Amino acid sequence: MEEYKVGEVFQFGKIKLKCVEAPSDCTGCFLLSFAYCLSCIGECNWNKRSDHKNVIFIEVKEENNG
Secondary structure, three states: OOOOOOOOEEEOOOOEEEEEEEOOOOOOOOOHHHHOOHHHHHOHHHHHHOOOEEEEEEEEEOOOOO
């Protein structure tokens, strides 16, 4: 499965998510309530990622400049 890089923004259904470095756990992750989040987004645990970083996925809100 694809691995999102730290700082990468991507489309997840109708919302945008950003991959950000995390201290150690899933706190603050948009996908925390998903039962099988790894099967829909890829690895977030440092020991299974190529960059050896823990990450979470946060929602990116579009700014309304109107």
